[in-house]
Amino acid sequence: MRRLVWNELLPKDRYLVRLARPLSFSEMGFVTQLYLPIIGVESYALYQMLVHSMQEASGASAEGTHRSLMLASSLSLDRLLDARERLEAIGLVEVRRRENQQRDYYYEYLIKPPLAPGEFFADYVLSLMLLNKIENVRFSQLRQQYADGLGSQLAEEYSQVENITKDFHEVFQSLKPSELEVKKGSERERFLSEMETSFPQAAMKSGFEAQVNHSLSVSSLRLYLPDNADPAKVLDGKSMELLFSLCHFYQLDSWGMGQELRDWTLYNTDRSLDGDVLRKRLMQRYTEDKLYRSDSAPASLDDDWGPGKLPEPGSEAFVRACRLLSPLALLEKVVGGRVSKVYLERAETLVFADGMSAEVVNALLLHTLASMQMELPKAYMETIRDSWKAKRIATVDEAVKQIVERSEQRAQSAEKAKTAKKETTPVRRNGRAILQDKLPASVEWQMSQEKAAPDVAKGQSIQDFPDLQKRLETLRKRK
Numbered sequence: 001m002r003r004l005v006w007n008e009l010l011p012k013d014r015y016l017v018r019l020a021r022p023l024s025f026s027e028m029g030f031v032t033q034l035y036l037p038i039i040g041v042e043s044y045a046l047y048q049m050l051v052h053s054m055q056e057a058s059g060a061s062a063e064g065t066h067r068s069l070m071l072a073s074s075l076s077l078d079r080l081l082d083a084r085e086r087l088e089a090i091g092l093v094e095v096r097r098r099e100n101q102q103r104d105y106y107y108e109y110l111i112k113p114p115l116a117p118g119e120f121f122a123d124y125v126l127s128l129m130l131l132n133k134i135e136n137v138r139f140s141q142l143r144q145q146y147a148d149g150l151g152s153q154l155a156e157e158y159s160q161v162e163n164i165t166k167d168f169h170e171v172f173q174s175l176k177p178s179e180l181e182v183k184k185g186s187e188r189e190r191f192l193s194e195m196e197t198s199f200p201q202a203a204m205k206s207g208f209e210a211q212v213n214h215s216l217s218v219s220s221l222r223l224y225l226p227d228n229a230d231p232a233k234v235l236d237g238k239s240m241e242l243l244f245s246l247c248h249f250y251q252l253d254s255w256g257m258g259q260e261l262r263d264w265t266l267y268n269t270d271r272s273l274d275g276d277v278l279r280k281r282l283m284q285r286y287t288e289d290k291l292y293r294s295d296s297a298p299a300s301l302d303d304d305w306g307p308g309k310l311p312e313p314g315s316e317a318f319v320r321a322c323r324l325l326s327p328l329a330l331l332e333k334v335v336g337g338r339v340s341k342v343y344l345e346r347a348e349t350l351v352f353a354d355g356m357s358a359e360v361v362n363a364l365l366l367h368t369l370a371s372m373q374m375e376l377p378k379a380y381m382e383t384i385r386d387s388w389k390a391k392r393i394a395t396v397d398e399a400v401k402q403i404v405e406r407s408e409q410r411a412q413s414a415e416k417a418k419t420a421k422k423e424t425t426p427v428r429r430n431g432r433a434i435l436q437d438k439l440p441a442s443v444e445w446q447m448s449q450e451k452a453a454p455d456v457a458k459g460q461s462i463q464d465f466p467d468l469q470k471r472l473e474t475l476r477k478r479k
Helices: 025-039 041-051 066-073 077-090 117-122 124-145 149-157 187-198 218-222 237-250 254-261 275-287 316-324 327-335 341-353 358-371 378-390 396-423 441-452 466-478
Strands: 014-019 062-065 093-099 105-111 427-429 432-434
Touching: 014 066, 025 041, 025 077, 025 117, 025 124, 041 066, 041 077, 041 105, 062 066, 066 077, 077 093, 117 124, 218 254, 237 254, 237 275, 237 327, 237 341, 237 358, 254 275, 275 341, 316 327, 316 358, 316 396, 327 341, 327 358, 341 358, 341 378, 358 378, 358 396, 378 396
Parallel strands: 014 105
Antiparallel strands: 014 062, 093 105, 427 432
16 A cells, blocks of 8 residues: 555645754765665755755755755655655654645754764664664774774873863953943944844754654663673663563653663573563553653644544554554553553553564554454454464555455445345234245145136136046045
């Protein structure tokens, strides 16, 4: 099933580009060396186009339509939207959408700087994503290119550090208060006011810090681990994958997950993390309303559905909800608050025990709620789960296709049953059904003979039928 791009973005929609702060030549190199292998050529080209479409020195904003972007980049609308969303996810672009009374959209694109190499390689997720793309040799070359061996050696040999930087007022002692005074109504005040009105400054900030928006920080989690936990085992690939999945499911950030990892009973004798125990603990903590959760619900979700009203399968609201929400957040939106332990166990089992992706689980939950009058019967869900796993359903688009086909089959079956029922409906008289059972073959033959026999009700007698008269005489003689 294709994505309904026209519901999200139109070629005629205008956009405005802003810079969070000036970008240096080195930072553009960081994007090329570190981000390009992850985001791809199309996203990289779009980032370059947006950056260079404005006056970099002043940060003055530039505007245009998405049609102009399509023509300049040779990208179709759906590919342009995919490229932009990759930039959003990696932390290089922030998007705001404005709307007027005529329902026209105006998009604001805030261009953000990349992470410095040290911050990039310190980020567990980005570092591994880059390694998976470029493999060991190129990854080693980049680490060596951005390494600072001399600085590390200096810190080891000269460990005593003192900050002797001069303060502003230590240097500019001759500055008098009268030099900074602007009298009210003076020519200087009018001049400054005119400058503010005629030449409004761009909204760039020199102190803007680049960051990527994902919930977990490995360096932060290390601080919360107890003494009986081995960071190398707890924060390895397999355990980190589980931690990321749990954080997405329960909407936890690094601090919230760190509070749970403090418990020493979560770890095995070999100092590794026991994933099953952690899952049970989080489920219990949620049930008892003691879980520290972050408010990370996507602001771009449609609010046209909620308690008592579900999005239509295949609609844009349905697809976006499945892609953006965690299964628990989706159920909370459906019920309008915290969910019961039964609902929580149903969703948690599908994700962590059955290994289904979050978006497919969301599609299954919405389909079951719509089909079973806002309930989640275990047997019904397991039947669909097994069917989808056998068909290798891995995306929400594939799940929607199965839901639509199933609905069409049920509608056809219902129509056939209705027709058959109509044909076999018994005849009723005085409110009682008259049995219409099939008569025996001999009786039907007799009735057909009677219909074919001559009519004897028109004054005819047995004398008119010689054969019958002979049979009657024979019977009398026997008697």
